[in-house]
Amino acid sequence: MHCESIVMVAQPQSDILRQSDPEKLHRLRHSVSHILAMAVQKLYPETKVTIGPAIENGFYYDFDRTEGFTPDDLKRIEKEMRRIVQQKLPMERVEVPREEMRERLVALGEPYKLEIFEGFDPMVPVTLYKTGEWWDLCAGPHVESTSEINPQAFKLRSVSGSYWRGDQSKQQLQRIYGTAWETPAQLEEFLRREEEAKKRDHRKLGKELGLFTFSDLVGPGLPLWTPKGTILRYTLEEFLRKEQVKRGYQQVVTPHIARVDLFKTSGHWFKYKEDMFPLMNTSEDGTGEEGFVMKPMNCPFHIQIYKSELHSYRELPIRYAEFGTVYRYEQSGELGGLTRVRGFTQDDSHLFVTPDQLEDEFKKVVDLIQFVFKALQLDEGFSARLSFRDPTSDKYMGSDEIWEKAESAIRKAALDMGIPHFEALGEAAFYGPKLDFLFRDALGREWQLGTVQVDYNLPERFELEYVSEDGSRKRPVMIHRAPFGSLERLIGILIEHYAGDFPLWLAPVQVRILPIKDSVFGYCEALKDRLIGLGMRVEVDTSAESLKKKIRNAELGKIPVMVIVGEKEAAENTANLRVRGKENQEELTVDALIAYLSERIEKRI
RNA sequence: GCCGAUGUGGCUCAGGGGUAGAGCAUUCGAUUCGUAAUCGAACGGUCGCGAGUUCGAAUCUCGCCAUCGGCUCCA
Numbered sequence: 001m002h003c004e005s006i007v008m009v010a011q012p013q014s015d016i017l018r019q020s021d022p023e024k025l026h027r028l029r030h031s032v033s034h035i036l037a038m039a040v041q042k043l044y045p046e047t048k049v050t051i052g053p054a055i056e057n058g059f060y061y062d063f064d065r066t067e068g069f070t071p072d073d074l075k076r077i078e079k080e081m082r083r084i085v086q087q088k089l090p091m092e093r094v095e096v097p098r099e100e101m102r103e104r105l106v107a108l109g110e111p112y113k114l115e116i117f118e119g120f121d122p123m124v125p126v127t128l129y130k131t132g133e134w135w136d137l138c139a140g141p142h143v144e145s146t147s148e149i150n151p152q153a154f155k156l157r158s159v160s161g162s163y164w165r166g167d168q169s170k171q172q173l174q175r176i177y178g179t180a181w182e183t184p185a186q187l188e189e190f191l192r193r194e195e196e197a198k199k200r201d202h203r204k205l206g207k208e209l210g211l212f213t214f215s216d217l218v219g220p221g222l223p224l225w226t227p228k229g230t231i232l233r234y235t236l237e238e239f240l241r242k243e244q245v246k247r248g249y250q251q252v253v254t255p256h257i258a259r260v261d262l263f264k265t266s267g268h269w270f271k272y273k274e275d276m277f278p279l280m281n282t283s284e285d286g287t288g289e290e291g292f293v294m295k296p297m298n299c300p301f302h303i304q305i306y307k308s309e310l311h312s313y314r315e316l317p318i319r320y321a322e323f324g325t326v327y328r329y330e331q332s333g334e335l336g337g338l339t340r341v342r343g344f345t346q347d348d349s350h351l352f353v354t355p356d357q358l359e360d361e362f363k364k365v366v367d368l369i370q371f372v373f374k375a376l377q378l379d380e381g382f383s384a385r386l387s388f389r390d391p392t393s394d395k396y397m398g399s400d401e402i403w404e405k406a407e408s409a410i411r412k413a414a415l416d417m418g419i420p421h422f423e424a425l426g427e428a429a430f431y432g433p434k435l436d437f438l439f440r441d442a443l444g445r446e447w448q449l450g451t452v453q454v455d456y457n458l459p460e461r462f463e464l465e466y467v468s469e470d471g472s473r474k475r476p477v478m479i480h481r482a483p484f485g486s487l488e489r490l491i492g493i494l495i496e497h498y499a500g501d502f503p504l505w506l507a508p509v510q511v512r513i514l515p516i517k518d519s520v521f522g523y524c525e526a527l528k529d530r531l532i533g534l535g536m537r538v539e540v541d542t543s544a545e546s547l548k549k550k551i552r553n554a555e556l557g558k559i560p561v562m563v564i565v566g567e568k569e570a571a572e573n574t575a576n577l578r579v580r581g582k583e584n585q586e587e588l589t590v591d592a593l594i595a596y597l598s599e600r601i602e603k604r605i
Numbered sequence: 606g607c608c609g610a611u612g613u614g615g616c617u618c619a620g621g622g623g624u625a626g627a628g629c630a631u632u633c634g635a636u637u638c639g640u641a642a643u644c645g646a647a648c649g650g651u652c653g654c655g656a657g658u659u660c661g662a663a664u665c666u667c668g669c670c671a672u673c674g675g676c677u678c679c680a
Contacts, residue, residue, distance in 0.1 A: 060675095068609055160675030161608025168677050172607065175675070203673095207616080216653080216671055275679080326680085331606050332671095334678065344680065436680090448680060486680045517637045544636075545643080552641035566639055578640065585640065 016189050020182045029054035031091060031142040032081075032154050032180040033061045038134040039080035040176075043073075049136065050112040050164060050173060056444070057190060058154075058179035062162050064112065065174050074156045074176065081154070084132070088147040092130045093140055101126045105137065112164065113137045153187045154180035200442040202495035203337040209500055209558060211491075211508070212338065221335040221342030223488060228508035231537065232494075233345075233487050235506055237323055240347055240372065240483065247368060249321040249349060254301035256325060257292045266300040267397055267461055269293075271430045275328050298324035299455075299480055302350040303462050311466045313354055316476065317361050321349040323487070338492035339447055345487045351479040352464065358477050362413045362452065365481045369437060369450045370419070372483040375604055378439065378497060382449075384419045386410055387434040390426030397431050398457040406454040407433045431457040437485075442496040449485040449493065454478075500558045501580065504597070505604045511538040511597065512559045514550040516566035523570040527563070527590065536597060555580060561597065 033052035040047050040063060052061030063069075069077070096104070105114040117137055120126060129138045131146065143149060156178045164170040181187045198204065206212050211229035218224060225233060241251070260279055263269040268276070269289075276296045283290035295301065302320045311318065325345045334340055353361045373379045388407050389396050396403065410433055414421045421435070428434060437450040455478040458464075465473040484490040494502070504510055511531060513524045524540045531538045541550045547564065554562050564576040564585070575593045577586045588596065 071610075158674055159609055162676045163607080166677070168607075172676085174608070177675075214671090220671065328679080331678065333606065333608095333676080336673085340679075346680065451680070482680070484680090489680060514640085515637095516639055519637080546636090546638055547640060548638085549642055550640090555641055562640085564640065568639085576639085583640075 017181075017186055017193075020186070025180075025182065026054045027141050027143055028149060028182065029059040029180045030140075031146075032149060032178065033059035034091070034129065034131060034136055034138070034142065035081050035084050035146065035149070036061045036077065036156070036176060036178060037063070037136060038084060038131055039077050041134065042084075043076060043080055048110055048112055051116070058157070058177065060175050060177045062164075062173040062175045064164075064171060068161075068174055069159045069176060071159075074159065077176070078156045081156075082151040085146045085149045085151045087132065088145055089132045090145045091142045093127055093142070094130055094135075095125050095127050098122065098126060101128070101137070104128075110137075149180075150183060152184040153182060154178055155187060155191075194443075197442040197444070200496045200499040201337075202339075202441070202492040205495050205500040206338070206492075209495075209508075211495070219342070220332065221330060221340070223338060223341055223343075229491070231508040232491055232502070232506060236484065236487065236490065237347070239375070241321075241323075243368065243371065244319075244321050244349070247319075247364070248317075249319040252302060252305055252320045252322050254298060254305075254322060254324060255295075256327070257294055258301065260289055260291055260293050262300045262304075263293060263296075264289075265461060266297075266303075266458060267431065268296060268300070271395070271397070272296060275330070277327050277329050294327035295324075296326050296328045298322060298326060298346060298348045299350055299458060299478070300462075302348075303458060303464065303478075306350075306352055306464060307462065311352070311476075313466050313468050313474075316466060317351050317353040317357055319349055319351045321347075324348045338488040339441065339445075341486075341488050344489070346482045347484040347487065348480070348482050351481070352459075352466070352476040353479065354466070354468075354474070355477055358454070358479070359409055359413060361479060362409060362454065363417060365452050365479060366413060366417055366419065366435070369452070369481075369483040373437070373450070376494065376497075377503070378449075378493070381497070382437045382439055384414060384421035385427060385434075385436045385438055385448075386414060386421055386423040387427030387429075387436050388423060388425050389428040389433065393426065395430055396428065398460070402456040403433065406456060409454060410435050410452075429453055431455050432480075439493050439497075441493060447489060447493060449490055450483045451481065451485060453480040455480055502558070502560070503605060504560045504600045505602075507558075507560045508537065509539055509557070509559050510536050510601070511561045511563055512554045512557075513538065513540045513563045513565060514547060514554065515540065515542065516547050516564065520565050520567060520570040524565050527565070527575065530590070531594070531597070534594065534598070536601070551578070563593065 030053065033054065036059070037049045037052055041049065044065060046065065048064040050062040050064060052059060101117060102114070105117055117126065126137070127139060128135045129140055129142055156176060158177045160175050160177070162173045162175040164173055179187065179190060181190060206229070209228065210226050211232065212223045212225050214220070214223060260269060277294040279289060279291050279293055281291040302322070305320060306318065323345050325343060327343045330340060330342050335342065351361055351365070370379065373382060389403055414435060432453050432455040434451050434453040436448045438446050438448055440446050459475050459478055464476050466476050468474045513528055515521055515524045521540070521542060528538045528540050541553070543550065551562060558580065560580045562578040562580070564578055569575055574587055574589050577588050577593060577596070
């Protein structure tokens with residue numbers, strides 16, 4: 001059954017939610033957002049309208065109103081919307097001369113609309129859409145009449161704050177979110193599917209499966225890993241560590257805190273201070289900026305290791321790898337589950353290469369990341385984002401020339417390797433461009449996992465060198481990379497991706513032996529010891545429950561393999577295999593069971 | 606950080622100004638069972654924390670903390 005739900009996610013084209021023409025749905029949703037604004041202004045006339053676009057699965061509208069909207073208000077508004085829709089009003093497009101439009105907006109007293117209007121290209125004709133007595137400055141398109149909107153196929157969902165023009169320094173607005181579909185059946189299906197998605201939310205499953213926990217006393221955004229969750233972490237670490245060693249990485253270990261001077265040299269203290277935990281001031285009088293900080297990044301530490309001796313070009317590329325835990329002071333409203341935390345462990349590595357080696361080494365890193373994602377069965381769900389700088393912004397370190405070099409190297413690697421990608425301006429780190437691998441969680445939110453970043457800036461700031469062929473000192477280029485991104489986020493994504501049904505090699509408990517009666521306990525314990533001796537994670541369910549109950553518990557615990565043992569098995573030195581999610585069973589010799597388990601663990605299936 | 610909602614035993618939730626309730630889990634007892642819930646009993650909560658209103662607060666008010674949905678920001 002869990003497998004089926006994965007298939008469902010993978011092939012959304014065939015389902016009822018995809019039957020509607022996307023263009024048409026978009027128009028419908030945009031129109032419903034207009035009806036929302038109309039209803040709000042009818043019920044709360046002091047409210048000013050701003051913008052209200054169609055979005056994935058629905059729409060929102062941002063209003064300027066002193067009081068917030070309560071859930072009861074939403075019900076009232078929704079009712080009013082239905083009433084409006086049922087009047088079957090035409091939604092008319094009217095082209096209006098610019099001067100007239102300005103006058104109309106001034107007369108209407110809609111400052112935000114006026115601001116939008118003033119920003120328009122004077123050459124483009126301006127339009128408004130009229131629904132009954134109400135009208136809104138809008139380019140459209142909309143449905144022709146509210147009769148095209150099914151009053152039972154939309155729903156207001158939540159209220160939240162937002163900012164005018166998305167700018168924190170500007171007016172705070174009230175945003176109402178809604179969902180809208182062509183038919184009530186689609187709406188129901190959407191809501192049902194959302195319920196399903198919530199069931200695989202890693203926060204819920206993590207608690208149910210006992211993988212991690214949080215404590216108010218420890219603090220927000222600081223996960224505590226239980227024994228079961230720790231197995232996931234260690235297994236993933238071990239997997240990557242081995243692969244990296246094969247690929248020429250060397251492991252290093254660095255502390256969690258450092259003098260603030262380290263981050264002043266790196267530039268983090270100036271560009272990243274807001275995101276760092278505050279300074280632990282150890283100066284005599286407690287003033288000034290002396291002392292230690294928690295590390296928000298590992299790179300400056302690895303750089304110090306590089307700098308501890310002189311390197312020849314013959315040694316390069318040098319690849320230092322560390323599962324390094326970093327601490328970032330995220331805004332309180334940003335925290336959530338394992339995907340956004342304040343302390344997390346990066347599978348970090350810093351590569352020091354000659355300029356000539358950059359492209360080749362970059363490709364090797366991308367290859368490693370692809371290898372990792374394939375092993376985790378995540379290779380179908382990702383997209384790669386080439387995160388470049390916003391050329392109009394000045395928040396970046398380093399010269400234009402350096403940036404252009406780095407960006408073109410990344411673009412070339414992505415093209416040469418044929419990875420599906422898109423370019424995003426303004427998404428770069430302040431010290432260099434990135435190639436980021438993105439995933440969606442069960443609730444459709446996009447998260448960044450793996451990342452590769454080219455960095456010409458830190459080598460400059462720390463004055464890194466290597467001795468070149470001709471004996472001169474040259475500056476290496478750095479690559480920062482983390483295939484997992486962070487262990488925390490990766491595990492959060494994996495919990496949702498597998499819906500808690502971890503493949504055998506990752507499962508915290510791989511095998512649970514279920515004795516049918518007390519008399520076979522001895523046989524079960526012996527079998528357990530043998531499997532544990534082979535490195536497997538095994539338990540015996542010695543509770544005084546019925547077999548049915550033991551099976552149920554193992555299924556709910558999402559344990560991949562059940563081994564059922566009764567008198568028959570104990571007498572014949574066999575085991576009865578029942579695989580999670582499957583009702584059929586198989587009677588195996590113990591040796592065959594071991595072969596079955598070993599093969600699957602080895603192949604990571 | 607901002608807007609809104611929520612916060613009752615380990616978990617899921619009911620109750621709502623007058624001495625805390627259920628199911629699951631846990632413990633104990635009985636049951637020894639062949640593929641998704643055996644029966645019974647017991648234990649367990651100063652109702653997130655702190656003030657205030659009140660004869661009396663889990664319930665009303667305020668502040669704080671945390672969580673959730675968003676905004677802004679990122680692995």
